[in-house]
Amino acid sequence: MTGLSWGRRRLALALIVLGSLLICAVPGQTGHAAKAGGTLTIGATSDALTLDPTVTTDEASGPVENLLFNSLVKLNDKVQIVPDLASSWTISPAGTTYTFHLRSGVKFHDGTIMTAGDVAASLARLRDPATKSPWASFFTDVSAVSTPNSTTIVIKLSQPYGPFLAVLASFLSVSSANFVTTHKGNLTRVEDGTGPYKLKSWVPNTSITLVKNPNYFVAGQPHFDTVVFQVIPSDASRVAALRTGQIQFAAFIDPIYFPQVKQVQSAGQAKIVHVLDINYHMFGFNTKRKPFDNPLVRLALSYAINRGQILKAAGQDQGVVSGLLTPALASWALPVSKYAPYTTNLAKAKQLLAQAGYPHGFSFSIMASHFLPSDYTAAEIIQQQLAPLGIKATIATTEWGVYVHDWVVRNFDSFTGENGDWTDPDLAMYAALHTGGSTNAFQFSDPTIDKLLDQARAATSVATRKALYDQIQLRLVNDGGPMIYTYASYWDYAMSPNLVGFTYIPRASYQGLIGASFQ
Amino acid sequence: MGMRTYIISRLLLTFPTLFGISVVAFLTIHLIPGNIVEVMLGTRSDVTPQQIAQLNSVYGIDKPLWQQYATWAGNVLHGDLGFSLRTGLPVTTLLGSALQVTGELTLLAIILALLIALPLGTYSAVRGGGLGDSVGRLVSLLALSIPTFWLGTLLILFVSLYIPWLSSFTFVPFFDNPIKNLQIMILPAATLALGLAAILMRMTRAAMLDVLGKDYLRTARAKGLRSSRVLMKHALRNAMLPVLTIIGLQVGYLVGGAVVVENVFTLPGVGRLVVQGIEQRDYPLVQSIVFVVAALVILINLLVDLCYAWIDPRIRYS
Numbered sequence: 001m002t003g004l005s006w007g008r009r010r011l012a013l014a015l016i017v018l019g020s021l022l023i024c025a026v027p028g029q030t031g032h033a034a035k036a037g038g039t040l041t042i043g044a045t046s047d048a049l050t051l052d053p054t055v056t057t058d059e060a061s062g063p064v065e066n067l068l069f070n071s072l073v074k075l076n077d078k079v080q081i082v083p084d085l086a087s088s089w090t091i092s093p094a095g096t097t098y099t100f101h102l103r104s105g106v107k108f109h110d111g112t113i114m115t116a117g118d119v120a121a122s123l124a125r126l127r128d129p130a131t132k133s134p135w136a137s138f139f140t141d142v143s144a145v146s147t148p149n150s151t152t153i154v155i156k157l158s159q160p161y162g163p164f165l166a167v168l169a170s171f172l173s174v175s176s177a178n179f180v181t182t183h184k185g186n187l188t189r190v191e192d193g194t195g196p197y198k199l200k201s202w203v204p205n206t207s208i209t210l211v212k213n214p215n216y217f218v219a220g221q222p223h224f225d226t227v228v229f230q231v232i233p234s235d236a237s238r239v240a241a242l243r244t245g246q247i248q249f250a251a252f253i254d255p256i257y258f259p260q261v262k263q264v265q266s267a268g269q270a271k272i273v274h275v276l277d278i279n280y281h282m283f284g285f286n287t288k289r290k291p292f293d294n295p296l297v298r299l300a301l302s303y304a305i306n307r308g309q310i311l312k313a314a315g316q317d318q319g320v321v322s323g324l325l326t327p328a329l330a331s332w333a334l335p336v337s338k339y340a341p342y343t344t345n346l347a348k349a350k351q352l353l354a355q356a357g358y359p360h361g362f363s364f365s366i367m368a369s370h371f372l373p374s375d376y377t378a379a380e381i382i383q384q385q386l387a388p389l390g391i392k393a394t395i396a397t398t399e400w401g402v403y404v405h406d407w408v409v410r411n412f413d414s415f416t417g418e419n420g421d422w423t424d425p426d427l428a429m430y431a432a433l434h435t436g437g438s439t440n441a442f443q444f445s446d447p448t449i450d451k452l453l454d455q456a457r458a459a460t461s462v463a464t465r466k467a468l469y470d471q472i473q474l475r476l477v478n479d480g481g482p483m484i485y486t487y488a489s490y491w492d493y494a495m496s497p498n499l500v501g502f503t504y505i506p507r508a509s510y511q512g513l514i515g516a517s518f519q
Numbered sequence: 520m521g522m523r524t525y526i527i528s529r530l531l532l533t534f535p536t537l538f539g540i541s542v543v544a545f546l547t548i549h550l551i552p553g554n555i556v557e558v559m560l561g562t563r564s565d566v567t568p569q570q571i572a573q574l575n576s577v578y579g580i581d582k583p584l585w586q587q588y589a590t591w592a593g594n595v596l597h598g599d600l601g602f603s604l605r606t607g608l609p610v611t612t613l614l615g616s617a618l619q620v621t622g623e624l625t626l627l628a629i630i631l632a633l634l635i636a637l638p639l640g641t642y643s644a645v646r647g648g649g650l651g652d653s654v655g656r657l658v659s660l661l662a663l664s665i666p667t668f669w670l671g672t673l674l675i676l677f678v679s680l681y682i683p684w685l686s687s688f689t690f691v692p693f694f695d696n697p698i699k700n701l702q703i704m705i706l707p708a709a710t711l712a713l714g715l716a717a718i719l720m721r722m723t724r725a726a727m728l729d730v731l732g733k734d735y736l737r738t739a740r741a742k743g744l745r746s747s748r749v750l751m752k753h754a755l756r757n758a759m760l761p762v763l764t765i766i767g768l769q770v771g772y773l774v775g776g777a778v779v780v781e782n783v784f785t786l787p788g789v790g791r792l793v794v795q796g797i798e799q800r801d802y803p804l805v806q807s808i809v810f811v812v813a814a815l816v817i818l819i820n821l822l823v824d825l826c827y828a829w830i831d832p833r834i835r836y837s
Contacts, residue, residue, distance in 0.1 A: 134560055205617070205787040230688060230689060241688045399551075400798060405557050
């Protein structure tokens, strides 16, 4: 500033200061002034069982793994596929060849560079029968994997598979091939991912501590220095811990606790992100047992029950009436106004029962578990709603392990429970509704539905798939499918008032913390 | 019979008891429908029957029951409690750290219960029939009636609102930080102690009433001993035998109560571990916990019996 007058020097200084302030105030990716540092303590309902996503089946391990690993692609908050380790990809016109171009320079937590070979090895390990991954069956169409260079991987499928990208996002996590070999494939308590955080320590049944990965490939992320998953199983205790500031983040699923969480919010000690889950609550039938082998009976019950009442009583009115695909999958779900049985009509129900040969009703049992408290209450409500039709429903209260066993061996008349929409309608429907599907506990078989599911799975055009899934949804609800869909629940994500930047991502909700920080 | 002979004969008797317990522990968890693979996969996984068969083989649950029992029991005799099916960690490691928590919780609960029960029970007995006695008995009745889970949850809420510095959910072992440890343990210990204090108070009162009428106390007073010395040295000591018996019998109740308290207060103790193990059908974990806890209860009752001679030198074992 040599040679400028004093006035001009002051003006220049002011402009520099103002410019600096403006730069600092420009919102980052998440629309807030991200402040690096701090420890985020998350109240977890139970301890993780493993850090190996390939064999993870429990609900507690996933959140930790969300922060340790990446996949080729991931889902954003609108359930759309976006880049992750792959910066771009192409799909052949036939829909059978996927070519992924990887980001270069991405490092594993041990400092080594990730290559296409590591991605291929991770996929091979997932598919290897010796790994015994429950998710391997989603990759049976993979016929060949090649790595023409260190940043390109080509995956060939034996037939087109529309949900393949969603499957990759949900089930493939990339680990260092060398690390896996060194640990002989035992990754239960160790990890070497590329995620924003890495494992520091794990005290069983107490806490897992993760520290920031300084080499994370997204510039400026993550923001917290440390993330601690603190095991606090009791909802009441998690509310108390949030109130006292001992935890800064917790998910609440049981709507009974929503008022308590709201009280903490009203006291200025928390804020809540209220989101619609992608699971739906349902009342399912064993279609091999009378009278549920008759679709008219199933349809009659669908007309008889009042879903709004079930939502109010069982779901504490914290949700929305839903079909097979919940409104959270907005781009796929049909509005419930398309479903005739969603308007309760006892006269119609009676007529259908008479047609089916049950003019005076019948008796049956509903398997329900206190492990799913809302669904247990739903069973009680359904029991009352069916009584005017002469239908006597007995609730078989079942411990969770017994419930799962009876579900596996199909030892039930009917049951209340939850099903997942996952992140693609094929994942929501195929295994549960196709003849012989592995989660088709209803033993349901409809050749028309089978054909539509097969066509939708093979289609690669979103518009074509949407049209097919619309037909499936209408047929399953309006023609007496094996399930009566009732509602989808809200979840509450409660967090400290100064925690900003959290974005809810279905089925990977803790990935939404990657861009979060303390203000 | 001398003390040594008595101890040896009691220890010999434990072997058939422990064998019976091992069979019961093994059978009860195995006979509940469902297994670890089913619980692990739940109702949402897309697995083939071949994968399920492979997983059954990995966890050893495809073998005949007698073979599974023989393998487990044989390992236990060698001091090997096996590995948790769910976490892969040695059961010894999991149980060792959990026992420290439950042991501390139980010990603190007993100490607190005695601190409450002995003075109150003595006061109630000395003031027999009076207002103090009536209030004491009413309070003990209330304490017996209050469900542990309800009290624990209420205390957590109350403390988080009005005494936030006492509210903590991060367990710290005693030898790492005694102050922090006691800050965490005081509420759960008090919750667990309340029911026991009520029982001990009533037992102390009844035993003291019996002892207070004895001739030797009248003699002690006639000899000019202070009232407090008569009560503490002569009356209470003789009244302690039945109180001690109750404590020994209540250890099993305390461990059971600890299951609820540990889950409410999020303590990584044996109670929480065994509940998770049962829910997940983690056979080696549950079998070993039941077996070890049963063995500890037997041992503690033996120690309680041995304490009789220390408290009352007239007692001889036969």
